[in-house]
Amino acid sequence: MTADAFDAFKQGLAAGGVAFEEVASNGLDPARVLRVNPEHWGQFAFEAKRRELRHAGLWADDGGGATFTIRALFEKQGRYLLAQADVEKGRPSLPSQSVHFPGADRLERHTRDLYGIVFTDHPDPRRWTRHQGWDDDEFPLRKDFPAAGFAHDRTPADHLYKFTAAHGSGVYEIPVGPIHAGVIEPGHFRFLAVGETVLNLEERLGYVHKGIEKIAEGRDADGLARLAARVSGDTTVGHAYAACVAMEKAAALAVPPRAVWLRAVMAERERVANHLGDIGAILNDVAFTFGFYQFSRLREQWQRASQSVFGHRFMMDRIVPGGVAVDIDQSQRQQMSADIHALRREMKTLMAIYDDAPSVEDRLVTTGHLDPTRARELGTLGYVARASGVDIDVRRDAPYPPYDRLAVKVPVYRYGDVAARLRVRAEEIAVSCELLEQLLERLPDGPVRASWRPPAAAEGLAIIEGWRGELMAYVRFDADGRIARYFPRDPSVFNWPALEHLIHDNIVPDFPVCNKSVNGSYSGSDL
Amino acid sequence: MLRILGKIQRIGVITEAAPTDLEPALTQIGARVKARVGELFAGSLAIRQVDAGSCNGCELEIQALANPYYGVERFGVHFVASPRHADMLLVTGPVSRHMEEALRRAYDCTPNPKLVLAVGECGATGGEFGVNYASCGAVANVIPVDGVVRGCPPTPLDLLRGILEAIDGAGVKPR
Numbered sequence: 001m002t003a004d005a006f007d008a009f010k011q012g013l014a015a016g017g018v019a020f021e022e023v024a025s026n027g028l029d030p031a032r033v034l035r036v037n038p039e040h041w042g043q044f045a046f047e048a049k050r051r052e053l054r055h056a057g058l059w060a061d062d063g064g065g066a067t068f069t070i071r072a073l074f075e076k077q078g079r080y081l082l083a084q085a086d087v088e089k090g091r092p093s094l095p096s097q098s099v100h101f102p103g104a105d106r107l108e109r110h111t112r113d114l115y116g117i118v119f120t121d122h123p124d125p126r127r128w129t130r131h132q133g134w135d136d137d138e139f140p141l142r143k144d145f146p147a148a149g150f151a152h153d154r155t156p157a158d159h160l161y162k163f164t165a166a167h168g169s170g171v172y173e174i175p176v177g178p179i180h181a182g183v184i185e186p187g188h189f190r191f192l193a194v195g196e197t198v199l200n201l202e203e204r205l206g207y208v209h210k211g212i213e214k215i216a217e218g219r220d221a222d223g224l225a226r227l228a229a230r231v232s233g234d235t236t237v238g239h240a241y242a243a244c245v246a247m248e249k250a251a252a253l254a255v256p257p258r259a260v261w262l263r264a265v266m267a268e269r270e271r272v273a274n275h276l277g278d279i280g281a282i283l284n285d286v287a288f289t290f291g292f293y294q295f296s297r298l299r300e301q302w303q304r305a306s307q308s309v310f311g312h313r314f315m316m317d318r319i320v321p322g323g324v325a326v327d328i329d330q331s332q333r334q335q336m337s338a339d340i341h342a343l344r345r346e347m348k349t350l351m352a353i354y355d356d357a358p359s360v361e362d363r364l365v366t367t368g369h370l371d372p373t374r375a376r377e378l379g380t381l382g383y384v385a386r387a388s389g390v391d392i393d394v395r396r397d398a399p400y401p402p403y404d405r406l407a408v409k410v411p412v413y414r415y416g417d418v419a420a421r422l423r424v425r426a427e428e429i430a431v432s433c434e435l436l437e438q439l440l441e442r443l444p445d446g447p448v449r450a451s452w453r454p455p456a457a458a459e460g461l462a463i464i465e466g467w468r469g470e471l472m473a474y475v476r477f478d479a480d481g482r483i484a485r486y487f488p489r490d491p492s493v494f495n496w497p498a499l500e501h502l503i504h505d506n507i508v509p510d511f512p513v514c515n516k517s518v519n520g521s522y523s524g525s526d527l
Numbered sequence: 528m529l530r531i532l533g534k535i536q537r538i539g540v541i542t543e544a545a546p547t548d549l550e551p552a553l554t555q556i557g558a559r560v561k562a563r564v565g566e567l568f569a570g571s572l573a574i575r576q577v578d579a580g581s582c583n584g585c586e587l588e589i590q591a592l593a594n595p596y597y598g599v600e601r602f603g604v605h606f607v608a609s610p611r612h613a614d615m616l617l618v619t620g621p622v623s624r625h626m627e628e629a630l631r632r633a634y635d636c637t638p639n640p641k642l643v644l645a646v647g648e649c650g651a652t653g654g655e656f657g658v659n660y661a662s663c664g665a666v667a668n669v670i671p672v673d674g675v676v677r678g679c680p681p682t683p684l685d686l687l688r689g690i691l692e693a694i695d696g697a698g699v700k701p702r
């Protein structure tokens with residue numbers, strides 16, 4: 001959205017009867033901020049949809065006054081727009097945006113469960129994040145709700161949730177989870193099947209909700225970075241990165257160039273590690289164990305290198321407010337370059353073997369198909385989007401340092417099946433290798449951490465490309481320089497609904513491989 | 528087909544000698560695990576892993592136990608899908624309130640005698656999350672625990688060591 005398009009959008013809003021005003025806020029850059037009349041919140045979404053904006057997140061905030069603030073982030077062509085509306089605490093309600101953007105459905109239900117804000121025409125009245133851990137008249141993210149909650153002996157199972165039911169002969173239900181058969185995160189899947197074919201899949205998440213947004217409150221910057229690093233273990237770099245950038249924007253703190261580049265080195269390393277693991281796991285799910293062992297071998301080597309260079313196999317807690325916690329020396333730089341070289345060679349050999357295995361191809365091609373229109377409509381992100389023809393990548397479209405100095409290639413496929421999601425990952429490994437080479441070669445000299453000064457009553461927004469896709473973090477500091485609000489939006493939030501669609505008409509036994517090809521984070525969505 | 532055979536031959540077996548000095552203890556610990564599993568569990572220790580609220584970091588390291596570097600099945604340790612088949616529960620996470628009942632049920636379903644190992648800082652103490660409206664904190668706050676493996680996340684080697692200590696120290700009677 002160019003400046004002209006933004007003006008046109010504003011004119012469209014006015015013509016559509018939406019009352020709004022533009023407000024300035026430095027920490028929220030690169031987003032432009034519009035304050036919208038809450039009654040026109042749904043109409044705003046309608047106009048956004050009409051102009052082909054993408055919904056990129058929704059969250060609320062309790063500033064302690066008489067109102068709650070709701071915010072929604074939109075994007076088009078790398079330009080971001082943040083809409084906000086204030087609703088009275090006495091009767092907190094406003095129209096829903098998920099009518100126009102189905103991907104926002106769970107974020108609205110999450111907001112309703114945790115703030116008691118009602119989205120009046122929301123199509124789904126069922127709770128989402130709340131199971132039986134607190135009562136329906138308790139709202140944990142309101143400031144008057146204590147972080148410890150209220151006394152509970154034991155939390156019962158949530159067996160009264162109403163799943164979509166089907167009638168008719170031959171239709172049966174398969175409940176799966178929350179504890180799954182493998183070593184993976186917990187969640188519930190409810191299948192409706194006829195014979196082996198999946199008619200419908202409904203996801204029920206929220207099992208690993210552990211109060212991240214609430215316990216962020218009152219922390220200092222270091223404490224928030226540690227918490228962010230544990231939002232989703234596989235994205236420890238990504239979430240810490242976003243949280244730190246958001247805090248630094250709020251504090252108007254300049255991070256030393258070397259630290260900025262080292263952060264990107266870690267982010268690319270995290271992408272490679274996860275993609276290697278995922279490709280191996282996808283191949284394992286179709287019984288191509290050779291592939292599983294080879295890719296998990298590469299992943300292990302990569303993690304060991306992270307341990308030797310950054311002191312942690314996942315580089316957890318290495319991104320800190322003001323910079324990074326570790327520096328690298330010349331020999332480590334050379335070692336990493338040698339590793340990249342070796343990985344490239346290995347990838348070439350292994351992908352040639354993969355291309356040569358028709359039995360694997362037979363299992364992955366056309367399996368779990370997500371068509372480009374649906375991918376766009378749901379606002380999917382990362383490799384899920386890019387395998388279904390949606391050409392987006394924050395590193396290229398809204399480049400933040402150091403990516404503003406690098407050329408990022410974005411692999412895109414249109415087939416939308418498991419094979420395409422695997423292929424995108426493989427090519428992204430190659431792109432990351434190229435980026436890593438450049439990052440290491442052009443790594444600036446100098447310090448790696450600026451000293452942190454807590455800002456008073458300030459806010460910051462960060463949007464980066466995590467390994468799963470666009471990842472955002474919003475941070476607000478109170479007058480004492482403590483965290484008053486932290487909201488991390490993992491890309492999984494927009495990718496989980498895609499799984500419900502792409503599994504249609506596949507056979508039940510192909511669910512694991514379809515699920516793996518999306519690999520949504522439970523922890524990162526449940527918070 | 529020729530490519531795949533060529534690759535298999537060139538890589539060879541990588542499990543036996545852990546190639547870097549990062550894990551010098553792997554084979555020793557593994558041998559002890561194997562001996563104890565042989566004595567106490569008739570050669571096969573069945574583990575049911577339960578993620579009761581973790582950030583998934585711990586799971587990734589538990590999964591790594593299956594990669595060719597560690598290959599713990601060769602020591603007689605394997606992961607099973609049902610708690611009814613398990614000798615040991617490997618539980619991660621601060622226990623979220625929403626997983627509390629599922630964890631209790633998995634525990635109840637596991638036949639006696641059973642071992643419970645709480646994994647990670649979160650499993651051991653509640654970690655960064657502690658006890659709050661949505662989290663019960665440490666695994667021991669919800670079910671009886673026989674041992675803990677610290678670390679955030681614990682490395683695969685830490686996990687193997689923790690499993691060994693648990694079966695060593697728990698005084699499980701040979702069957």
Ligand code: SF4
Nearest residue numbers: 582584647648649679
């Ligand atoms: S111990 Fe660390 S890695 Fe494990 S669940 Fe807790 S935060 Fe995640």
